[in-house]
Amino acid sequence: MALISGVALSLLAGSALPADAAAGMRFYSTGGWFMGGMNVPVRRHRATTVKREKSEPRKETGFGEMPKGPLQLVVSINTQKVTLFSNGVRVAQGPVSTGVPGHPTPMGVFSVIEKDRYHHSNIYSGAPMPYMQRITWSGVALHEGVLPGHPASHGCIRMSHDFAKKLWPITKLGVRVIVARDELTPTEFAHAKLFVPRSKPAEPQTAMNAATEGAAQPTANLADATIEHPDRVLSDAVKPSSTVDPPKPLVPGYKATDQPVKPAGHVAVFVSRKEKQVFVRQGFVPLFELPVAIDDPDQPLGTHVFTAMAETEDGTGMRWNLMTVPTDPSVSVEHRHSRGRSNEPPKPVVHWKPPSTAAQALDRIHLPQQAVDRISELLVPGSSLVVSDEGLGRETGRGTEFIVLTR
Structure with missing residues (x-):
């Protein structure tokens, strides 16, 4: 107690000293306070370990609260x-930098x-x-x-560090990405x-009769729907990394019932004119x-992306949104010869054919009923019709x- 009182008095005395004397007072971790010619020791305390709770990993706040539902980019x-x-x-x-004219980003x-x-890039020296x-x-x-403020990549879509980092944890395989010339906004449809x-x-239940000696009779109409293009030729320029194991190559001409890989997740439907x-x-x-039957097959349909958002409250319907991707109008060229100048090449007469609206396109398409029934059975939010x-x-x-390329 005497020692503590002495230190306290010394400190009080120090506060009453003239400015030049107080300026000469210093603290040394090994020797205590030094004031003028007087050395005031400080009581050493036993080092104690403060028990700290293990901090939870900080959750990425990302883009803040988002409505629950399918993502679209x-x-x-x-x-x-x-x-x-x-x-x-x-x-x-967020800002991006897309491909330069010589290496454009596909739309x-x-x-x-x-x-x-x-x-790391498989093409550009491991960049x-x-x-x-x-x-x-x-x-x-x-x-x-790097984002220089203008197109600068060799086809990729560069994003800022902040946007890329926030986007990373919230996306899953299958998230829709649309690349277009102008900005698009989905609308309820x-x-x-x-x-x-x-x-x-x-x-x-399988039908049995004596003629077949108990053999099961197939009843599924879609079993006869063959897949003629199960494995499109892929580019050798980029090989998938080990983070994803794509389905193994499928044998051409197999039937739906012979499919070797069990599918799961949302369903994707593509109607091609x-x-x-x-x-x-x-x-x-x-x-x-x-x-599929299409009315007026020579008339363009346009490119329309319909995405299932959520089931209706009673579970009997689905809420959809729509994004129409602009494409170059279809052109038919008719060559006509100029009168009196047969030596000149024929001049083309261009007829523009504007594409249908989304509603008009759906009106013109007639899907087989068995396809509609099967798709409806698989339908979940995030499913799409292109x-x-x-x-x-x-x-x-x-x-x-x-993947539908519009340019």
Whole structure:
């Protein structure tokens, strides 16, 4: 107690000293206070370990509260922006840098088919591409990169560090990505031909008769729906990394009932005017394809992306939204010779054919009823219907949904 009182008096005395004397007072960790010629020791305390609770890993706040529902990403070439929508509501937008004229970023309808947090380029000398989210196997992806304020990549979509980091934990494989010239915004859309949920029927009982000696008689109509393009040729430029194990190659011409990989997840439907077919996949795995009837087959349909958002409250319907991707109008050219100048080449007369609206396109498409029934049984939020004049492009293959290139 005497020692503590002495220290206290010394400190009080120090506070009463003139400024020049107080300035000479210092503290030394090994010897205590030194004031003038007087050394005041400090009582040493036993070192104690403060028990601290193990901190929980900080959760990424990301873009804040978002409406619950399917995610959609839209990249605009003209504005060099990427916009994130959740449940059809815009929640974030950030700058991007897309491909230069010699290596343009393809425009069209894509989805995330691979994710790699610490990816390095397979083409450009192992260049780091953090937070990589691939949209084609030929080498196009969203990833963190340098943003000079204008197109500067070799086809990829560069994002800022902040946006790429926040986007990374909330996306899953299959998230829709649309690349267009201008910014697009999804709108609520309803139409009688859009799919509605339907419960799966009970397993049919097999018919037995003496002629077949107890053999089961097939009853599923879709068993005869063959898949003629199960494995499109993929580019050798980029190989999938080990983060995703795409389905193994499928044998051409197999039937839906012989499918070797069990599909899961949301269903993707693609109607092609060019091929006059409807193609159905689930979780990147082909299910079946069937012929489809289209009214006025020479009239463009346009490219329309319908996305299932959520079931209605009573569970008997589905809420959909729509994004129409602008495409160059279809052109038919008629050559006419100029009068009196037969030596000149014929002059083309261009007839523009504007595409149908989304509602008009659905009105013109007639799907087989068995296809509608099967799709309705698989329908969940996040499922999609893409209608386009294009066919199955070179980018659609193993481990992808339907990739539709509009340029």
